[in-house]
Every structure is written in structure tokens, then in C-alpha cells.
Amino acid sequence: MTQVQPFKVGDTVTLRKDLTRELAERLDEYGAGWQSEMVNAIGKAGTIQEANDRGNYRIDFPGVTDYWYSPHWLQPPVPGIYVAVSELSKIYDVACSGWKRKISKLVPDAFAENVFISEEQIREMQ
Numbered sequence: 001m002t003q004v005q006p007f008k009v010g011d012t013v014t015l016r017k018d019l020t021r022e023l024a025e026r027l028d029e030y031g032a033g034w035q036s037e038m039v040n041a042i043g044k045a046g047t048i049q050e051a052n053d054r055g056n057y058r059i060d061f062p063g064v065t066d067y068w069y070s071p072h073w074l075q076p077p078v079p080g081i082y083v084a085v086s087e088l089s090k091i092y093d094v095a096c097s098g099w100k101r102k103i104s105k106l107v108p109d110a111f112a113e114n115v116f117i118s119e120e121q122i123r124e125m126q
Contacts, residue, residue, distance in 0.1 A: 007057060011048045013074040015041045015061070027072035030055040040064045045077045080118035088115065091125075099125075 024034040046061035056068040092103045106115050
């Protein structure tokens with residue numbers, strides 16, 4: 001399962017650009033339920049209005065009806081990529097102590113499979 005970012009009410013998020021109905025249904029661990037109109041929010045920035053006890057978010061995307069969205073469908077509104085933690089650990093293994101601390105902060109929990117890395121973070125690593 002894709003790693004969930006720690007979002008909160010008031011955060012700006014985007015619906016993943018690679019999201020299709022099939023991918024959304026596969027990633028819908030928290031039962032948000034894909035609605036066909038959600039395709040109109042793909043790639044748009046929206047504001048989290050509410051979080052429920054199941055882990056889903058109600059988001060105000062301009063021009064789209066407010067629905068509950070799975071956190072697996074969301075990402076920060078900055079360009080970046082999802083990276084497998086197993087691949088990130090290969091970099092960690094050869095990094096200096098300063099970079100090991102930075103890489104450790106990218107992985108929010110021990111069970112994370114993937115993490116979002118912004119283009120800014122990628123440039124800094126290079």
C-alpha cells in the first residue's frame with residue numbers, strides 16, 4: 001500500500017495525477033468510495049475541510065462536489081515522486097551521518113512502503 005502522508009484540516013493537497021478509477025479502487029483502504037466526478041479534481045489543489053475517524057478527508061476542490069477522499073489518493077501540492085523505502089534505504093546505507101538524519105525524517109513510520117519526495121528534496125540530495 002502507498003504510504004499515507006500526515007495531512008490535517010486546512011492543508012492544501014492535490015489528487016494524484018497518476019490516479020485512475022482502477023488505481024483509486026485498489027488503494028481505497030479506508031472505504032472512501034470512488035465517484036466518477038472525482039476525475040475532475042485530478043491534479044488540482046484543494047483544501048482539506050474535514051477528517052473522519054476512518055482516515056478519509058473531505059476536500060474542497062474548486063468546481064468539484066465535496067467528497068470523501070482516501071489519503072492514499074492525495075499528495076502535497078508540490079512536484080515530486082513516490083519512492084520505495086527499500087530503494088531509499090540503499091541511499092541511506094552509503095550516506096554520511098547528516099544525510100542519514102535527513103533520510104530518516106522522510107520515512108514517517110517503520111511500516112512505510114513508499115514515501116513522497118518533493119522535487120526540491122531531490123535537488124538537495126543531488
